[in-house]
Amino acid sequence: MADRTIKLLDCTLRDGGFALEDADKNNIIHLEFSEQERKVIVSDLKDADVDIIEVGSIEASAKDKSGFAIYPDVEKVSKELIDGDGFDNYAVMYRGPDIPIEEIPPYRKGLAQIARLIVRYSELEKSIEYCKGLAEKGYRVCIQPMVTERYSDEELEYILQSANKMKAEAVYVVDSYGDLTPKDVTRLYDIYNNELDEEIKIGFHAHNNIEMALMNVYKFIEISEGRNIIIDSCCTGMGQGTGNLQTEVIANCLNKEFGKDYQMESIIGVCSIVDKYNKNRLWGYSTLRFIPAMNNTAYKYAIALEKKYDYGLEEIYTILSGIPDELRYRFCDENLQKLLENRKK
Template identity: 35%
Template sequence: MKNNNLIKILDCTLRDGGYVNNWEFSLESTKAIVKALIDSNIEIVECGFVNQKHKNSSDSTVFSEISQVNELLLSLDRDIESTDFCVMVNKGDLDIDSLPSYNKKSGPVNMIRYAFHRKDWREALDDIEILIEKKYRVYVQPMVTLSYSDTELLEMLTEVNKYNVYAMYIVDSFGAMFGDDFRRLHYLFENNLKKHIRLGYHSHNNLQLAYSNAIDFIQIKDFEREIIIDSSIQGMGRGAGNLTTELIANFLNKKKSTEYNIVPLLEIIDKYLESIYRENYWGYSIAHFLSASFNCHPNYSTFLVNKKNLSIVDIQKILGLLDNGEKKNFNKHRIEELYLNFKSNVDLPINFSVDFFKDQNILVLAPGPSLISQKENVEKFINTKKPLTIAVNHIPKNFKPSYFFFSNQKRYDKFIEEIEPEKAIITTNIHVNSDSSNYKVVDYNTLATKTSNKNDNVTILLLNLLIDQKVKEVYLAGFDGYKFDSDNYSYTEYDRIVERKVMEQQNENIIVSLNELREKLSINFITDSVYK
């Protein structure tokens, strides 16, 4: 291997890429990825997390002990002497005192990347000192480096200089660094970090700047200092993903005369990662742009975007309600609270009669494709039972509903011009452009908080309304449930959920809500559904 000794690539596919598939790499794929990285001459391979709270599995790259990583590496049919291997430990996930000291005879893992949040950096240095005493090469990983003030960074660098750490990192956890942000941090680190300490850069690609910032890092590096650039194969990583290993390796081959072998990386993409990518997309998205713009944890914006009922302006307003202390760590309860409060904070007057649906025989027409594929079943039911029909968040192609129930602003905006106002029932979160007295209005917050999981799926909201109206029995058509790789709507809908995990979670939430509602309401399906 003839690579530049002062520029090294650290591949983090098995660790950071694991956020995509919950670290469920099969033993076969894990070994194949490590061997491909060795064959590609990548200098440093990160094998995963070590977390003593985790129950170890041979098909996972979260390990409970470093010995398990060593055992895996020693089983490879490769010469591993020329490659360095590391693991990441998040502060609090491992009892540092009980960790065995590094012994070359035990295995090749001699590097630990120790990650911590801003509030914990002083305590983290105590753990780092112990790791160094145990003969490990320690990478210092201050997550969300942009969240530190210059004064805090200078203080931390001064303290880090007192230890014999192997590397100090600039960590762009939220992919929020522009070029000038990176250069400012690089200047601080470069001019205040001892020369023997390597400088690393870990990026995320929310703003699509990981590649350009990495090239900038290479071009402005100090001649004497070794630098480490983190990347992952195919950019695999949570959300918008990471710097792409094959791209940065190719750049170094072209511009720095290194000899990285790109083909084994492409083979891994073709054989293993492409299928994961199709089921668990990573890459640029609106959600990741928004998280970078607000410098907040990407799960906040992803949660709101996946609701599929908020405008971008509304999402920005909700993200703007997070204070700086809340932005760094995802708190699902907090974002659910902000979401619910935002949608409940409206002035639309409630004018719906408390017994409007009382004693009615009711059929709900949800927008699933079975409304078309099983049209005959629905028509037969309507002709026989003569029910009052309520379409939710859409206009059915083959039926003429008695009423239309809308709780989703986007769907309302799409269909409302085709609906007679006196047939529209809307929730109070809907913004209307005409006289609201033309519509029947029900309270969103009341309906959305009736189930334990505060489910505001439109059909669940309507069922809650029917229960309030003393309805005892209801029939459902087109409430199919979400299916991956299927058209989940009976009409053309572009603004839809596409990720398998999100679909599965939506289905689980609806099942929980339906089980609660069945105690108060007889729910009958006349078309196929995953919720039966």
């Protein structure tokens, strides 16, 4: 592949919506995107010439979650935020292989064409079959194995060979805990690059828990010469926990060093909308969010230990540095109780 492309995918609405939903669930604060804000964010990102715009996520729910950019189906989000404007690179994310595949309409003009699926480790085969079903319906499928570092080489090989068979749009390295280093990025990229057909893109979704997101993305760009790639980002880094690579930062870098021409004024316009949602520090670096990342652990453990049990940083560090593997990857109240009981033994 002589000339590779670097595409920027902005997921402010989707990942930012997850952050707002998380704050609401944990009784931190209730905030929602207004419909007008959602429309302006999409419009500004389009004006900025961002390559791919993720307009929200899809989840079966009896509640109206559109204020979190969470919708019951691809038709509803497409009607609200796309409405047949002719732009072909809108994306939605399915939160898992949960909605019966027969209920998802075949792709047609006017719907978000790129379908991204969160692959759960516990449902790997089911998730891959779901991706295959989306591809058969005409969607450009991005496979997103959550906590990619958790997968064995054999499991990654299964994902990548399946992607080849279904002719996926992309397979991602997902740094869910924000704990990857450039060395990790190189190792995972090499596995992907060796197994994937050359026309399939490799994507990278960086979280910023140890302040390595930009460095990791630079390494990803450096080593991927000859492969088309996708880089995820959010305006101001808005996202769960510490948040993500910032759209304004990476867009500026790509403009200056890689010949891109993203319109920074429009991107800053989106930043001005979402910045007001961070008055309670819903995202951004903190030592509290760094500690679980350095221990390869779900960040919500640290949040719960501080909020529910009033533990300080040193105690949280001690608890999480000894977390067993069977608990570290999935936070829930039951696992938190098991962790605290283990500590008493």
